[in-house]
Amino acid sequence: MTLSYSAWAADAPSLKVKIEGVKGELADNVEAYLGIEKLTKGTLPGPARIRYLHRQAELQIAQALAPFGYYRPHIESDLEQQGDNWIAHYVIDPDTAIPYGKINVQISGPGEKDRVLQDIIRDSGLKSGKPLRHADYEALKSRLQSQAADRGYYDAHFTTQTLAIDMADYQANIDLILDTGPRYRIGAVRFTDAPVRKSLLERYVTFERGDYVSTRRLLDLQSSLVDSEYFSRVEVQPQWDEAQGDEVPVDVVLEPNKRTRYRFGVGYGTDTGARMRFDQTRRWINDRGHRFNTSILLSQVNNDLVLNYIIPGKHPQTDQYTFRTQYSTENSDTTDSTTLAVGSSWQKKLDNGWQRIMSLDLEQEDYTVDDEEYSSLFLIPSSTWSVTRSRNPLRATEGYRLSFALRGAAESVLSDTNFVQAEASGKYVTTLTPRTRLLTRADLGATWAGDFDQIPTSHRFYAGGDNSIRGYGYKELGPTNSSGSVIGGKYLVVGSVEADYQFKEDWRVAAFVDTGNAFNDYRESMVTGAGFGLRWQSPVGPVRIDLAKPLNDERSFRIHFTLGPDL
DSSP: OOOOOOOOOSSSOOEEEEEESOOHHHHHHHHHHOTGGGGGGSOOOOHHHHHHHHHHHHHHHHHHHGGGTOOSOEEEEEEEEETTEEEEEEEEEOOOOOBEEEEEEEEESTTTTOHHHHHHHHTSOOOTTSBOOHHHHHHHHHHHHHHHHHTTOTTOEEEEEEEEEETTTTEEEEEEEEEOOOOOEEEEEEEOOOSSOHHHHHTTOOSOTTSBOOHHHHHHHHHHHHHTSSEEEEEEEEOGGGOBTTEEEEEEEEEEOOSEEEEEEEEEETTTEEEEEEEEEESOSSTTOOEEEEEEEEESSEEEEEEEEEEEOSSTTTEEEEEEEEEEEEEOSSOEEEEEEEEEEEEEEOTTSOEEEEEEEEEEEEEEETTEEEEEEEEEEEEEEEEEEESOGGGOSSEEEEEEEEEEEOTTSSOSSOEEEEEEEEEEEEEEETTEEEEEEEEEEEEEESOGGGSOGGGSBOBOSTTSOTTSOTTOBSOBOTTSOBOOBSEEEEEEEEEEEEEETTEEEEEEEEEEEEESSTTSOOEEEEEEEEEEEETTEEEEEEEEEESSSSOOOEEEEEESOOO
């Protein structure tokens, strides 16, 4: 097999190198080691230098094969001169890789029986009779040392580390002993000056004084403090030179963030038309770490003003309390409403990765249907659970999103009627081939009400639009009244299947089918939209343009435009 060569040059001397008998990583390493191979890429030196490098080639080939366990290769080499041009030819027979012989890998010192370190030895794959690979041996050493440090054995070192090649018996013998030294414990955690109280910072610490030093624990503390947004830089460092016995203090160096953050964005969607968003966050308004956030969303259909006062919870990295006021308006083809809500919520990230939000909101909504004005008042407790799993949400190739919500109200407690409402939604993305993805989506909802006519439009179900059934307008589908106006329904069922294909970097084409409806009776028929689209992977997430056709009537195609992550 010829691995590399230089084309013959008509106007300058050249060198061609042919290598046969090896392939893959062996061939790559041989090519990297060969000094004469490098001459093929530049101006040739004199004949003496070429002959010298050719004489070194067999030794270099043997060195290239050794890391893979081949210690007695057979090499035939030839150098031929044709005028000013040269041909170097090497035929390699690697023979049999040397096997492991005697293997002695031990842990000594206080960590002699540490289960994690012993498991690394057991799972290393080093066994007598198995072919030697130097990389496996080095990987074992690296894992033992890094895991020892991660588990608090700061002084761990190898007292013996020998890989002996016995050519007489043709076997590789390993003698490797790691002395762990003492296992250190966490001492005092010391914070530098910060704009929030030390008592709040201490609530981010999930370990106790006296726990064993763990790199993972220290990194978790660092990540939590960075995620708090109080700080622009966080460093968590054990101070080994200050250790007292087996206890080492930990310094947390904090650099405050800018106190106020501003965000501004503009966009467009066929459901909402042109839109603009503005957010202002006061990262801390007092030394207890309380925050204040103002969010304004303006669009041709929806307008929102939300004020949030946020208080860190007992475990601030996973839970917080929010008091909010929200003023919203919607003016679409089917809905004309104004809502004022005040409420509070408790948001908590659970150990399994789910996020739970429990809320209580008092909502006053004024809405119009067929020029008739209505007003409603509800005190609504609710709970939602959601989770998103994806390695890269902006470029999802595998992952899913799930959410569940349950809310209700009682006529006996500041509400116009009794009702209970449940919602579930999910989306799943998977890769079928290196260039093809499958995306599926489902949305379900159900309402049970004492007097459904009293339920405001914001708590009724509609279908149709960019993120529902494409081919139909925003909230175009649902039960209608006697004049034919869509007034929303008790139930919702929507499903979607989409496949897309990457035909160019950052560009995909897609085909999809959406089906479902909003209705008051499960026996009512579903509607379907289908079409195709173009996807561009922008720096802020996918941009989608879809052309969809309603399959249940004679209307023409409808264009849908959306921006945002797949999950």
